[in-house]
Amino acid sequence: MFKVAVDLGYGYVKALSEDGRSVVFPSVVGSGMDRSLAAATLGGGRGEYHVVLHEEGNRREFFVGDLALSESADKTRAFEEDKIFHPATVTLLLAALSLVGPGGDVHLATGLPVAHYLGQRDRLRDFLSGLEADVEIVGRRRAKVAVQRVTLLPQAIGAFYSSILDSRGRVADGSLLRSGLVGIVDIGYKTVDYAVVDVSAGELRPDLCGSLDFGTSAAYHMLHREVERRAKRLVEGLSVELHCREGGRMHVMGREYNLESMVAPYFEKLARGIADRLQLAWRSAYVEMAKVLIVGGGALDVKAHVDEFHPAAEVVSEPQMANVRGYLRYATRTEEAERALLGGA
Numbered sequence: 541m542f543k544v545a546v547d548l549g550y551g552y553v554k555a556l557s558e559d560g561r562s563v564v565f566p567s568v569v570g571s572g573m574d575r576s577l578a579a580a581t582l583g584g585g586r587g588e589y590h591v592v593l594h595e596e597g598n599r600r601e602f603f604v605g606d607l608a609l610s611e612s613a614d615k616t617r618a619f620e621e622d623k624i625f626h627p628a629t630v631t632l633l634l635a636a637l638s639l640v641g642p643g644g645d646v647h648l649a650t651g652l653p654v655a656h657y658l659g660q661r662d663r664l665r666d667f668l669s670g671l672e673a674d675v676e677i678v679g680r681r682r683a684k685v686a687v688q689r690v691t692l693l694p695q696a697i698g699a700f701y702s703s704i705l706d707s708r709g710r711v712a713d714g715s716l717l718r719s720g721l722v723g724i725v726d727i728g729y730k731t732v733d734y735a736v737v738d739v740s741a742g743e744l745r746p747d748l749c750g751s752l753d754f755g756t757s758a759a760y761h762m763l764h765r766e767v768e769r770r771a772k773r774l775v776e777g778l779s780v781e782l783h784c785r786e787g788g789r790m791h792v793m794g795r796e797y798n799l800e801s802m803v804a805p806y807f808e809k810l811a812r813g814i815a816d817r818l819q820l821a822w823r824s825a826y827v828e829m830a831k832v833l834i835v836g837g838g839a840l841d842v843k844a845h846v847d848e849f850h851p852a853a854e855v856v857s858e859p860q861m862a863n864v865r866g867y868l869r870y871a872t873r874t875e876e877a878e879r880a881l882l883g884g885a
């Protein structure tokens with residue numbers, strides 16, 4: 541069955557399919573309004589999708605990703621605790637599945653924050669299994685997608701598997717498996733998740749896992765306030781963030797602001813905050829850590845400061861895709877193991 545991995549972050553949806561197609565777009569959904577407006581806007585930008593869910597002759601229209609940021613008045617960036625069951629989340633998931641897969645039956649691999657994993661795992665599996673929809677990405681494709689199988693992992697474990705398995709699901713880097721304690725720090729938009737795997741015992745250490753209630757959005761928030769302070773007027777926060785991410789510059793009333801250099805001290809502060817909290821959370825295990833993998837999109841933002849986290853801290857390659865890559869590799873491994881078992885029987 542066609543495998544697709546999806547990481548539904550508070551900030552960005554990341555998806556990767558078994559044939560290597562991937563997509564990253566902001567986790568923003570707004571209701572679709574004027575189709576001619578959408579037609580005029582589509583095509584140019586990245587991560588701009590006009591999504592139609594067809595249901596028994598009815599159509600529900602949404603703008604997803606950057607398009608919702610710019611075009612929908614009622615955009616939401618779902619920030620609730622229970623966001624995984626939020627209707628906007630389902631729209632994001634269906635959009636992701638349609639964008640990277642051919643449609644039809646899929647094996648969906650995804651994750652939950654470590655803190656919610658045990659409590660929500662069964663409910664999420666039930667919720668996702670059998671999810672079916674007729675999804676149109678306007679101007680691109682229309683196909684039915686049906687989730688036939690679900691593989692769930694704690695989020696940080698996704699990143700761990702991404703580091704030890706290759707794309708065929710086989711162990712590629714055995715050195716990590718001889719390591720003792722391996723820490724994982726996932727720096728996201730709204731949260732920083734940290735976890736520890738005791739490789740010798742082959743288990744996660746729940747006592748050393750947790751979540752910090754801040755992420756890169758805290759730095760963007762400070763940047764936004766500084767722009768407003770300097771410009772002496774109100775400026776749209778999401779727009780500051782978008783400009784910072786793309787190009788790093790912005791004009792407000794004819795004056796140019798170099799957002800890239802303005803945001804740097806806030807990322808440094810974010811890094812220091814994470815470093816302090818890690819030492820507290822990991823206590824004596826902190827000194828025993830053989831390797832600390834730094835993942836998540838925010839890893840790129842604090843790259844210059846990861847030495848402060850731990851001497852053995854290392855930003856993995858393409859850190860924003862680490863979880864989703866791991867989900868896919870783990871799902872591949874599971875299917876391979878089943879095939880071997882059946883083949884051997």
Ligand SMILES: Nc1ncnc2c1ncn2[C@@H]1O[C@H](COP(=O)(O)OP(=O)(O)OP(=O)(O)O)[C@@H](O)[C@H]1O
Binds near residue numbers: 549785837838840
């Ligand atoms: N090309 C990029 N596109 C989007 N974000 C990027 C990019 N490069 C770096 N980033 C950083 O990555 C951050 C988002 O990281 P990530 O996608 O891991 O967060 P998330 O998983 O959505 O959030 P959370 O883990 O809190 O749910 C952005 O806020 C930005 O600072």
Ligand SMILES: [Mg+2]
Binds near residue numbers: 550727
């Ligand atoms: Mg994340």
